Amino acid sequence: MFSKMVVDLLVYRANxxxxxxxxxxQEIVHNYKEKQVFNWIVLMNNHRxxxxxxxxxxxxxxxxxxxxxxxxxxxxxxxxxxxxxxxELQLFAEKKKHCKVPRKVPKLGEWVCTQRxxxxxxxxxxxxxxxxxxxxxxxxxxxxxxxxYTWEERLVQLAEYQEANGHCRVPVGSSDLGRWVKEQxxxxxxxxxxxxSNLTLDQVRKxxxxxxxxxxxxxxx
Numbered sequence: 001m002f003s004k005m006v007v008d009l010l011v012y013r014a015n016x017x018x019x020x021x022x023x024x025x026q027e028i029v030h031n032y033k034e035k036q037v038f039n040w041i042v043l044m045n046n047h048r049x050x051x052x053x054x055x056x057x058x059x060x061x062x063x064x065x066x067x068x069x070x071x072x073x074x075x076x077x078x079x080x081x082x083x084x085x086x087x088e089l090q091l092f093a094e095k096k097k098h099c100k101v102p103r104k105v106p107k108l109g110e111w112v113c114t115q116r117x118x119x120x121x122x123x124x125x126x127x128x129x130x131x132x133x134x135x136x137x138x139x140x141x142x143x144x145x146x147x148x149y150t151w152e153e154r155l156v157q158l159a160e161y162q163e164a165n166g167h168c169r170v171p172v173g174s175s176d177l178g179r180w181v182k183e184q185x186x187x188x189x190x191x192x193x194x195x196x197s198n199l200t201l202d203q204v205r206k207x208x209x210x211x212x213x214x215x216x217x218x219x220x221x
Contacts, residue, residue: 002063005040010070012037045075054106061110085111086137093141100147103175119145151203154180159210168212188214
């Protein structure tokens with residue numbers, strides 16, 4: 001259904017070039033004559049609001065990127081949306097004293113990841129929403145383009161995960177934390193075998209204090 005409506009919108013624009021939006025506003029949304037296309041545009045805007053609020057939504061960040069690529073008529077402009085998220089980042093930085101926003105943080109986590117991706121495109125000379133003004137604003141609050149966490153910072157993230165989930169079995173492919181957890185098990189194996197390892201006995205004790213499982217039991221089939 002989503003793909004069909006994207007096509008219908010593109011067809012509508014092709015047949016009505018005068019109606020192609022050159023800015024993002026509620027007025028232009030209402031200029032669409034065809035009821036089905038108009039209703040879908042309103043629906044997508046409503047679900048975008050839910051997504052931005054961190055609520056359940058039929059829209060995913062991937063859907064949003066597809067719609068952005070065709071200059072979808074969002075009710076809230078890209079500029080206003082970016083400014084709103086930047087203010088959230090400022091508040092986060094003031095509270096946490098850093099800009100290392102975990103991906104799990106609703107809205108802001110995904111947004112900061114997007115900024116890094118757009119920055120990489122900008123550096124390569126590819127089409128990007130990033131520009132000099134945004135770069136200066138982000139760097140003014142201490143934004144880091146390539147995040148590197150210390151071992152202790154990862155331990156804090158794991159402790160938060162354990163408190164929220166009751167265990168330390170972070171899915172390997174779900175996040176950077178999952179990959180870090182996998183690496184700790186690999187380093188512990190080297191330590192046990194007497195091989196060179198990046199893991200210290202003190203770090204082992206800290207992980208043990210969280211109830212860390214060094215060997216995961218395989219699920220019964």
